[in-house]
Amino acid sequence: MTILEPANVPLAGVPAPSVALIVLIASLSFFAYVMWKRIDLLKRCAPDPRFSDVSQRIKMMVLYGFGQLRQPRYLGAGILHILLFAGFMILSLRSLTLIGRGFSADFHLPLLTGSAAFVYDVIKDYTVLVVLVVCLIAIARRAIWKPQRYAHPGTSGHEGEAYIILGLVSALMVTDMIYDGSAFIGEAHSEPWYLFPATNFAAMFMKSVPSQALEQLHIGGYWAHILFFFGLLNYLPISKHFHVITAIPNVYFANLNHGKIKPVKYGVDDWMELEQCGVNDLTGFTWKHVLDFYSCADCGRCSDNCPANIVGRALSPKMISIKARDYAYAKYPVFGTPKDFKDKKLVGDIITEDEIWACTTCGACEQECPIFIEYIDKIVDMRRYLIEQGALPQSLQKPLQQIKKKGNAYGAVKSKRSAWAKDIEGVEVRELKKGENAEYLFFVDSCGSFDPRIQEISKSFARILGKSSCDFAILGQDENDSGNEVRRIGEEGLFEQVSEKNIEAFEARNFRQIVTFDPHAFNVIKNDYPKKFPISHCSQLLSKLIRENKIKFSGEYLKGRVVTYHDPCYLGRHNNVYEEPRFVINSIPGARFRDMERSRSRSFCCSGGGIMLWYENEQETQRMGERRVRMAQEIGAQVIVTACPFCLINLEDAIKTTGNEGKIEVIDLVELADRSMS
Amino acid sequence: MKIIACMKWIPDTSEAELSIASGGKDIKKDDLDYDLNDWDRFAIEEAVQLKEKYEGAVTVVSVAPEDAEEMLRECLARGADEAFQIWNDSFEGSDGFVVAKALAEFIKKRPFDLVLTGTLAEDDGGGQVGGMLAAMLGVPSATLVSRIEISDGKAKFRRELEGGLYENVEMGLPAVISVATGLNEPRFVSIRAVRKVASVDIPTVDLDELGMNENQVGMEGSKIVIEKVYLPPEGEGAEIIKGSTEEAAARLAEILKEKGVL
Structure with a gap:
């Protein structure tokens, strides 16, 4: 028996190709309209020159966009994401094919015919199964294990959106399996089952279904799949899952000037002449910074690594993105004209001064973000605005005045x-x-x-x-x-x-x-x-x-003690100097070197340097330095070497307040070298 | 509401190593940085906040030499509408009485509802100008004020007393109020904020405009004569412990034991 294909079965008297055309045009029109609205806001934003260095940007996009290189920093979730992402890539061809099948029963993408089609179908069948399993695991993770980093403190949250998306993707896989599985039953097959596991799996459930119902499953599965597909596509730009579309561009346009702060405004000769300095509203941010807001997937890796967040300060980087995106969607709605939120200011009311000053600019958030969302430049831009208003915390005023004088x-x-x-x-x-x-x-x-x-x-x-x-x-x-x-x-x-x-x-x-x-x-x-x-x-x-043999060390000062090294943020993360300090320490005879769990690019900020030493935070429940000293304690370190004077001050204080005086020594790399010279 | 805030330009002695000038009547000030008296910073901030709340204008004035223009410009950046610098070289060496007199002559010529000053200056801590100024203007005065509200042409304010007490007071306007530190959070003045008011004219007011002459200012016009300025002699019974940290700590422990503290 041969089963009727969707393209050949009219729906309520309307020929299937006409229905397919209506669905296609309606979906793409709405999608294009929403995208135009989203892009319209970007066009209102401040300029940001991100169009040069094309080869470097393509490299970034290949490595971190398509290559997902930062995902495995969280191994479990990272692998799940890579599988899901690869699934999306592979199944995109399948989706196009299925859309075409609404117009013609034997539609094939060009080149995807004959044995190529066969190989693709095998891969596709495995992918469908993998994606479905990954979605189910992801749902279970959220529902049962509830990772802390997914929480949305202080807002209503977007947890529901995650379930909608995972549900839609699962439904896509299931309907695809029903569509393929129902057709599979009626045909003669010589291929072993393991070439088409998803199809065989689905067919297993439909074996005893009468042929007319089977046909309904085939046609119904198809149209459900098409509706879920376009539903998903249109849900992306109005939810936190916009990143499915914006993440790759976001990586392409990533900040390539590591360690540098952006100018007050790009393309302006004399910023002093500007009407306003700094950012207090959405359109004051650069278009790339608002694209960042669109692109955040709420994964919370930034906040999970943010030292300010960890010690209880008001800052949670991901909430800056989420709150700004919520604000953007509300202020620039899909339908209607931009709203005037006079009594709800983005900087001050939505993103509070406490959040803005809590940041140490350590860069842990930016280091962690799989899609290179930036925070430091945004924080500095908002601080520039607050400074303009005179709203600098009192504890920082005196040191700044002193620098001025x-x-x-x-x-x-x-x-x-x-x-x-x-x-x-x-x-x-x-x-x-x-x-x-x-x-x-x-x-x-x-x-x-x-x-x-x-x-x-x-x-x-x-x-x-x-x-x-x-x-x-x-x-x-x-x-x-x-x-x-x-x-x-x-x-x-x-x-x-x-x-x-x-x-x-x-x-x-x-x-x-x-x-x-x-x-x-x-x-x-x-x-x-x-x-x-x-x-x-x-x-x-x-x-x-x-x-060059100009310095020689003896092990007399260290005396075989266990040594660890604390990577200063501005040496490591901001300037990629990780090896040299370790080389110096390991050049000392008998040094028993151990890295802390948080080391190198995952180093934990000591609470900030420069005039941040003077900053008094009222919300924090513990000192960052104390937390760091405990990490050194965990690996049994007797000496913490650092290579930054501010780390030294903060960690030495923490040694005293954690009762480790006489047990753990904090020393600067230079002092260690000086005392170890023979 | 018209508010006049009086500022003082003082040497920053907090981190400096002080030495006595020849003649023994002052400290050496050549190497010292000058700045706005911290108490007055709260006064100008309060003036601007009152203006923002009740509308009006803020005038700042200071009896200070040329260099102090920087301070007055900073006050403009904080939100003052105009600034005046009273100076003539003969003001050098003036006491609180002369300063109060000059300010009073300046203020008398213009309408005002409220004069704000800091209660003290960090350099000589005289605390005289506010009170004398009020007397010369014939208006009431108050010191150590830590909150100000204006209603029905009256100032309602809170004073900080010893022992952690507060006192609520009401006083008719016009008046002179000398503020305590901490009654507000003075705003930060950025380089850009100062540059924005760079072209505002800060007129210098000379003696003749005040109707005063050289004999009435400087040492000659002052009521107070400084006899001697000196560093306190090392007290008896004080011991400066010398030596390395270990030696000093050991000696300190020894002393504490001897005295029965440990």
Whole structure:
């Protein structure tokens, strides 16, 4: 017996191809209309030049978009997602074929005929089964295990949408199986069952169904599949599952300037002349940043790794995306004109000041996001607006004023900037005057110049440079605060002021390279300063000196203690320096090195550097540093080495407050090298 | 409502190593950075907030040398409508009385509902200007005010007293109110905010405009004569523990034991 195909069976007297055409046109029209509405908002947003570096962008798209390289950072969920994504890719051909079958019973995609069609059908059959199983597991995960990161604190949430989508995808698979399975029963088959497991599986259930009902299942399965397909397509841009469409473009347009903060507004010569500085509404964000909001799938990996979120501060990165998207959909509805939300401001009411100031700019969220959603630039843009309103937390006002007046947050007089460098045993620290030469310009920054604890690192570094016969010098009172946090706090004018002074000081002197032990200074000079200077972090210089045999270590200081290394955010995540500090530590004889579970790009922020040291947060229930020290405790570390002065301060405090004084030592990489030199 | 806020330009002595100037009547100020007196920061903020709440205009005024223009511009950036700088080199060395007199002469010439000052200045801590200014203007005054509301032409405010007490007071306007720190959260002034008011003219007011002459200002016009400024002598019974951290800690423990604390 041969079963009638859907294209040949009229529906309520209307020929099937006409029905197929009506469904196709209606669905695509509505889809196109919603997409046009969504794109219309992007067009209202601020400019963002993301169209250059095409080859690099294509590489990103292939690796992280289609290759899903960041998914396995969460292994279980990552594998499920990769399977689902691969299924979508494979089944897209099947969907096109099925749409065509509404017009003609033997429709085939070009090239997908003969043995190619056979091979594809086998793959398709397996894929259908895999996707169905993955959907069922995903539903079970959400319903039974309820991963914490899927929660939507403070809003009504979008949990329902996830079930709708998973339900629709499952229904697509089931209807496909019914469609294929019902036809399968009536035909003679020579292929073994395992070539078409899904079809055989479905057929098994329909074996005893009478032939007329079987035909109804075949036709009904088909049309249900078509309706679910177009239903899903049209549900995407009005739900959190817009990412199915926007994720690949979002990866393509990802930020390629890692470690750098965006200008106040792209394409503007003098931002000071702008009517407003910073962002307080949707259209103040760049189009890419709003595309980010569209693209968030609420997976919560960002918030799961956000140190501010973990210690109880008001910030949860994913909620910024979700709340902004909810706001965007409400303010720019699919039907009707944009609404005027006068008493509900995006910045202030929807995204609160507490959230905006809670961020340490550590970058853990951006590192984790599978589709490269950005947060730091958005936070800084919103801070720029708050600064414009004068709404800077009181605890940060004094240090910023001090930088403005004295070039350092410590309020110390400029002339004392090089006071630490006097009377260091065994080394003379030279102040580089204008026009003079040195091989290395040691950029000390404010903490190394004025914080008594950090002065010790400055002295150690000077000693190492001296002992290894490096020709080095410092700027003395011509040095100003590097401005890394000044920029990230959103005080762009002050950032320009300090960076211009430093650039002027650099340009008036001759040196081969700047060296610094502060990753914050390293980052801002390398990535944010408008003029480029060769710069390395001390860990890179130390590695070089070790390789050149200019430094030799003994194990006398470490005495075989268990050592771990805390990756500073601005060295690791923002600048990809992970190996050199470990190389330095492992060059010390007898070092028993162990990494913490959270290490390298998953390192856990100590609570922020620069003037963030002064920031007082009222919501947090524990200190980030304390949390970090406990992680070191878990692996039995006796020494925590870090390579950032602010990490050192925060972790040393945490050692005391967690009762680990005398049990765990925190030491800077430079100090460790200095004390281990033989 | 017309509000006049009086500002003081003071040397920042918080982190500086102070030394006595020759003559022994002042500290050396050449290397010190000057800034707006912190108490006055709360006064200008309160003035702007009152203006935002009740409408009106805020005028800031300071008896201060040229360099203080920076401070007055910052006040404009905070939201003041106009700023005046009272100065003549003969003001050098003036006491609180002279400053109050100059401010009073300036204020008398214009209509006002409320004059705001900080209760104290961080440098000499005299706390004189607010009270004397009120007396010279013939209006009531209050100090250490930590909340201000205006209704029916009266100021209703709260004062902070010793022992954690509050006092609610009502006073007719016009009046001089000297504020306590912490009565509001002063806004941050960015570089851009200052640049926005860069072209606003800040007139300098000279002696003749105040109807005063050189004999009435500076040391000559002052009622207070500073005899001597000095660092307190090392007290007896104080011991500065020297040596490495370990040695110092050991010595400290020893002393504490001797005294029966440990």
